[in-house]
Amino acid sequence: MTEKVHLSLLTLPVEIVYRILDNLDEFTILCSVRDVCHRLNIITDTYNRYQLFTTLDLSNYQLQDHHIQCLVKTLPNNTTLTTINIGSNTNQDGLIVKLINALKNNKTLTTLDINCNSIKDQEAQDLAILLENNKILTTLKLGQNGIDDLAVKYIADALTKNMTLTTLDLSHNQIQDQGVQCLSDALIxxxxxxxxxxxxxxxxxxxxxxxxxxxxxxxxxxxLDLIAIQFGEIGAKQLGILYLANGLKDNKTLINLDLSMNQIDDEGAKYLADALIINTTLEILNLSENGIEYQGAQYLANALEKNISLKTFDLGRNGITDIGAEHFGRALSNNKTLTSLDLSNNEINDHGGQYLASGLINNKTLVSLNLHTNNIGDQSVHEFSVVLTNNKTLTTINFNNNKITDNGIEHLADSLTNNTILTILDLGMNQIRDQVTGIPAISKTLTEEEFRTITKQLPKTAQDNIFGMHKWIEEYGYYGKDKDWTKINKIKYI
Known part of the structure; x- marks a missing residue:
């Protein structure tokens, strides 16, 4: 009679254990395989996926007590994880306190995301104690936690002693002036x-x-991100923006400032414009959705003629109209540093578009122009076509959701036949027929590697979706499968 052979993970050959691990997710390996015995630790230490296991994403995981116990047991001795995301777990079963205790001796974690976990004052105090002693953590995300002024005081006090944290997210909380004062004292x-x-x-x-x-x-x-803080009570918001503008005049380090969705209107825009004339370090400014009209646009455009540092400017979703576009056209003609300008959703008509196109004639730096959701038509596009014939810098233009017809497309096609610079042209949601025959295709062909480089700021899933769309366009062409192509190059990047 054949004797039965009993196998277990403790006796299986290493290669077979590897195959078993291939069918387990990282969290299961971390919780159920690690620290079971010395042999399994040795095997997982040499297992490729475990060696590359640097990020643990447990957001929206609905962690149960046994999951939390696993983390508490594993994290003190783990040497691979650099990022943990436990966002949106509603701080179940005392998750935050247990996690903080587990991280006291961890030597590798650099990013901790605890967004959406309803952190209480005592837990914020415990977290602050961790920050005071931690020498590794560089990024801490505490958004949407109901953190109030007392909780933020604990964190601010820790910042005066912590020497490693570089990124702190406190967005979507209940922080008021007293809490900001504590943070300000810490920043000093x-x-x-x-x-x-x-x-x-x-x-x-x-x-x-x-x-x-x-x-x-x-x-x-x-x-510094200050989106939708509203700058004080209605009617007094300009005082807050005045304070901030005055601070920008003296600041020498701030590079990126996001003030979107604050309704600072034209008066606030004037204060910021005055600061931009003096400031020499700010490179990225977002003023989208702020109720800025043509007068505020004039202040800002005048500042751009003198500013020597700003590279990216977002003024989308305001109301600068053709008058404001005229001022920005003049600014583009004289500005020497701006590379990206967003004027989307600004009630700009054909006259305003023509001013902008004229401003590009002498511009040598602008790379990206966003005119999405305006009322730009064929007259403006004709002017842009003339500019694009000789322009050597623009790689991206967004004309999506305007009033461009087939006539405007003909002008673009003619000018872009010999253009080797423009790589992304968005003409979606215009008044273009599905099929147009006899028109040369436009746009240079990018390799996938070049495309990935251009879109590296997007999540990989978004990149994949867009790239898939572009491959379809490569197959059928922008104007449909039955397009009568007269030249070899097809529109590939729309």
Whole structure:
């Protein structure tokens, strides 16, 4: 009689254990295989997927107690994880406190995402103690946690002692002026934090004043997000933006400032424009959705003629109209640094489009122009076509959702036949027929590697979807499968 052979993970050959591990997700390996015995630790240490296992994403995982116990047991001795995301787990079963305790001796974790977990004051205090002693963590995300002024005070106090954290996300919380004052005091002493996100908090004028006083002294912060904080009560918002503008005049380190969705209107735009004339370090400014009309556009355009540092400017979703576009056309003619300009959704008609096109004749730096959702028609496109014949810098133009017809497309096609610079042209949602015959195809062909480089800021899934669309266009052409192509090159990047 044949004797039965009993096999287990403890006796299986290494290669077979590898095949078993191939069918397990990383979290299961971490929780159920690691630290079972010395032999399995040795095997997983040499297993390729485990060696590359640097990110643990448990967001929306609905962690149960046994999952939390696994993390608590594993993290102190783990040597591969650099990023953990436990966002949107509603702080079940005391998750935050247990996680903090587990991380006290961890030597590899650099990014911790605890967004959407309802952090209480005591847990914020525990987290602050961790920050005071931690020498590894560089990124901490605490958005949408209901953090109030007392909780943020604990964190701010830790920032005065912590020397490694570079990115702190406190967006979508309940931070008010007192909490901002604590953070401002910390920024005066802290010399490592480079990115701070305070968007969607209830910050009034006093808080903005404290923050801008800190910006005059701080020499580390390069990125500040203040989206939708509203700058004080209605009717007094210009005081807060005045404080901030004055701070920008003295600040020498801030590179990226996002003030979108604050309704600063034309008066606030004037204060910021005055600051842009003096400031020599800010490179990225987002003023989208701020109720800025043509007068504010004039202030900002005048500043761009003198500014020597701004590279990316987003003024989308305002109302600058043709009058404002005329001022920006003049600014483009004289500006020497701007590479990206977003004027989408700004009530710009053909006259305004023509002003912008004229401004590009002498411009030598602009790479990307977004005119999405305006009222630009064939007259403007004709002017842009003339410019594109000789332009050597523009690689991206977005004309999506305008009033361009087949006639405008003919002008573009003629000018782009010999253009080797433009790589992305968005003509979606215009008044173009499905089939147009006899018109030369436009756009240079990019390799997939070049495309990935251009879109590297997008998530890989988004890149894949867009690239798939482009491959379809490569197969059938923009105007449909029955297009009568008269030249070899097809439109591939729309």
């Amino acid at each position: 002493k802290n010399n490592t934090l480079t990115v701070l996100d305070l968007s969607y908090n209830n910050i009034q004028d006093d808080g903005i004043e404290q923050l801008t006083d800190a910006l005059k002294i701080n020499h580390a912060l390069t990125t």
